[in-house]
Amino acid sequence: MHWMTTNARFKRVWAEAYRRVNEQFADVILTEATPMDLVWIHDYHLFLVPQMLRKKRDIKLVQAEAEKSGLVQLERPGHLPPELPHADADVRHVKRPEGLPSTPEDAESEAQPAAAHSTSETFEEPMSSHSPKAERHAFKSCTDRLTLLGEEEPPAEEDSAEKPGRDGYPNASTKKMRRSITQVEMASKLRIAFFLHTPFPGYEVLCVLPQCVDVVEGVLGADLVGFHTYNYLRHFRSCVIRLCGFTPDIDHVDHRGQRTHLGVFPIGANVNDIMDAMKTETFAQHLKEYTEQFQGKSLVLNVERLDYSKGLPQKLAAIQRYLEEAKKSAEDEDAQRTDRIEELQKRIDRLDKHKANRGLATSNLRRIGANVMKMLMGDFERPALETELDHNKTVFVFIAVPSRRDVEEYQKIEEEVHRSISTINGNFSTLSHQPIVYIHRGVPMPELAALYARADCCLVTPLIDGMNLVAKEFIAAKDRSIDKVVPGTVVLSELAGAAQELFDAIVVNPYDDDAVADAIAIGLELTRGNCLSEDQRWEVTERMRQSIIENDSAAWGRSMLAELENPLQGSRIARPERLAMQYLQDPAEIAARGAYFPGVAVGS
Template sequence: MADASYDLVVVSNRLPVDRVVDRKGDASWQTSPGGLVTALQPVMRQADAAWVGWVGQPGLEFEPFDSDGVHLIPVSLSAIEVEQYYEGFSNDTLWPLYHDVIAPPRYHRLWWESYVEVNRRFAEAAAGAAADGATVWVHDYQLQLVPRLLREARPDLTIGFFNHIPFPPYGIYSQLPWRTQIVDGLLGADVLGFQRPADAGNFQRAVRRLLGHQTKTGEIRVPEGDGERLVTAKAFPISIDSASYESMARLPEVQERARQIRADLGNPRVVMLGVDRLDYTKGIAHRLKAYGELLGDGELQVGDVVLVQVASPSRERVETYRLLRDEVELTVGRINGDYSSIGHQAISYLHHGYPREEMAALYLAADVMLVTALRDGMNLVAKEYVASRYDEDGILVLSEFAGASDELKHALLINPHDIDGLKAAMMRAVEMPEPERRRRMRGMRKRVMANDVSKWSSRFLAELGESGAK
């Protein structure tokens, strides 16, 4: 307990920095670009705070250090733990299970044992860093056992957990051999946050079925000792740093880059855009199928319309992801081979990530944004597109299976499994009159600009503070 001195401790699989080695072999730390970092860094700079997480590379051990006003506590993972806890149980068991079994989950006892061990190590690091009566905020599906482990080690703590991905219906969740241990692990928290009300409802049903605890909307009664503890479980939909995306989009150099992008594409009448991690949950194959059929039907013409597909690399050591990349790239090649001309491509396919300034330029250049996720906790790309469109133009085609669809009601909502419906929405977007485009975009921007990521973190921490005061 000698090191226990921080009033707020954030625990996530990754630290908010990346270790970068330059050409000379000198290493340095750079702030990660993720939304969670953007949301929490301002809060953490103001508080006496620490962040517990993995450095992102196996076998490296570092002492705690400070970066950009935040105290960082690295947790080391061996190569075998990365394989079993992270690539295995987290991303080849939980990820597909929690995303409605779009790909089949794999259940291995060694993976589970590694998951338990790594969660224990994260919990120990957080317990060692937290001051008496501190608040600890644990994040995401990789660390679902940490709340219970923390509560057993430090009952004085106020503990929150936020699940960034969906929580599945009980009929799917019940397949997990360790379903009861996961639910019990999560119930160590005082406040459980989910992206959508349906996710919170799914979790409460799992609690009733597996543990028999009493629940009502937003509240679970957890037996503890001779009494009971109230756990809050409800939706806290995450958002983005909306103002920063708008500010970036207003920069003259970003606007010039957007014009250049359109010129490089041959100045088509309509630019469609997809931006995704290369993940089977994102519905990229469905999007390509619909687009290819529209070209084949003659409803869209190459030269008049182009699809830009950004597919950033993801989990390339997992077999399912390697197969998906092959499938997507074969489909892109076939469509380009069938429909491209010498001067115009049907699809501009980009298999790498881009900095935020380039993304803002792409958002400005795109007339139609396609978000066709088969299942997605939120999908922040949809909100980034809306925040970037300070010109109040552009159309968002959005899957009803993405959490963002709960808020962005003025998008063209689609079922990505319905290829004919997706095609109809794409054509409606292409042909939509300007007044309707602007009316829809204004409605979405009002929501995204008012409910940014700082509101999300403030709301969750306020709920957690009220819970700790009870």
């Protein structure tokens, strides 16, 4: 799911084990869930569960409820149960509206005179031997989107008892519509939501997986599918088209009589946990310790799992490039005499040039650069040379949490990271300064929050990431009301989902070492440089923090659950609830009543 196809390995036994695990989850859910319960499924481990739940639970319950309501499932389209009298009687079936998408099975059944126009099950109402032929109505399955629901008799016409209506039913003899299978479905179905925490790959990447069709169809079993960004949603829609043959709309997919809604729900940081940690005595002690330890130095923080998708080798290469530039500037006497505003403008221009024509990232960078220069060109007292920011005194706290150490690819990454850190520290350390402080373990939240609060810049440059909450947690911890907390900026990969939310971050291409090195220098000038006032240094940080607090993890959960409720409110249902079948072939009538069928033109 992180587009690293060169690291992918496939075996059929693995695929079968994955399916069995998903089926076990589905079975356990069905032992606990009751009708109309909400089931919220998370992440790529359980791609197949939504569809399994549909097959195991909904079909069984709908069939049982249909029988209880007087609707008997036919063994096949057009077939009458043997126990029914007059099995050779004429049975009229609902006609498919012209233009409605159909399957090959539909075309085959429509070519046979006695076949029903149905994509899956057909339900027939059992009638007594004394019932008129006209009262024997075929009902469409809940998986066909065209179920009946009506409480009023259709309008009668004089002398029309023997004349069939345009829907194939005799108008005068039609009684009140029976209970719709749609009602049966809605009274018994589970509400299923699925959220993917990783990026969803494009078709060209996903099709490498032999079971790619099963993955997409498994997800489509949900009523609502959520992604972090619009890019991931766009990739999913593309895979639905190319792998499954369905034609999705912007925010939903209609398939086999079901509507699956699609949405973008960027996950937020757990702001409450961070704030609670910042109220503890442990946090205060660590913050005091770090303030004293890094007095007079710039602190750049990195917090990641030791994972090949996080781009740790590329990040270390950028750090090395930054330190080389800082060392070169210190040795160059001419560079020391260069005006700092001019030097900062050169870095911004150079970074902007690296990112020419890169859409969102470029526009963000240009806006940040313009804001920075506007602040820098304001009235302020030029600082003395000895108080200026010294990039040779920058410390990188590098927290790499071990992950999947039994996997060969992760072992190789760990070895490479250890080797690079050793090389950098060996080349740039002095007796009084070490550029990288390496922590190869997890860090408790009070201690991590203290690092967030003290750090001047957070370096978040994954090669690909669904969201990356480290960037949001870092900004959430920047509470100006707490003593010793300093402002901070984020150098953020354009390939992380957070880049589409944190518009005041410095967005970079994580593969571009020079660009990342320049971005680190710009970020430190923003928050640490003496050319800006205290209020100016906090300006960028506080804009991002307000957005993160408002859109925290609790707000994310509420927004997705609220969206899941919408499809059950009638207007968002794919199968219209109050539309008599006699109007289905009249587009003008459909438009007047506000109904919509994908693929049927009903006017502007």
